Amino acid sequence: MKGVDIVITNKVELNITIIEQADKLKLICVAATGTNNIDQAAAKERGIPVKNVSDYASKSVAQITFSLLLYLLHKPPYYNRYVKQGRYSENDIFTHIGRTFWELNGKRFGIISLGNIGSEVAKIAEAFGTEVVYYLASGRNIQQPYFI
Structure with missing residues (x-):
């Protein structure tokens, strides 16, 4: 240099x-x-x-955050196998009640840090109907709205 x-x-x-x-x-x-x-x-x-370079990937990282969250929450491979193995169509009531279904609506969603990415995640979490709470590691202005 x-x-x-x-x-x-x-x-x-x-x-x-x-x-x-x-x-x-x-x-x-x-x-x-x-x-x-x-x-x-x-x-x-x-x-x-x-x-x-601030904010260059905030929206895509927030999108991936929810992609992973929904994957972990709903376990799509399990249901994919369940249907492909014919177990769904063999069921007398044409449904599957063997696993708990979780809905984001009404849940509390915690975010640590509210930079550009955290704020984007908060917006999406709110769209799902969650109560958004956050913690700022810096300790600055904890009363700020979470949208930057």
């Missing part, structure tokens, strides 16, 4: 040793949401701002 003004990185650790060797560095850009791979204190001491 010697002689460069700007570094664009992702998934590479920039520790104090590396940052100190970057003699002309004016900006570190992380091509992701997290900045945990950057020694923030070392960058700050040298007056080098660290920027990330």
Whole structure:
């Protein structure tokens, strides 16, 4: 990084040793949401701002969150096998009451952190009829509405 003004990185650790060797560095850009791979204190001491790409995947991560939640909640492979094995059509009442069915409506949905992703998850959870509660690890303004 010697002689460069700007570094664009992702998934590479920039520790104090590396940052100190970057003699002309004016900006570190992380091509992701997290900045945990950057020694923030070392960058700050040298007056080098660290920027990330906020909100680039918030909606897709929230969508995956609910995809996984619904998968775990409803166990689609179980029902897929149940139908394909002919067990559904063999049942006298054409239904299956052997497993508990869970509905999200009316449940309490807890979220830790309310950045862009947490806020998107909250919106979807609310659309399912859940009561959304949250905890901010930073301890800042816990009375804020969860939509950013």
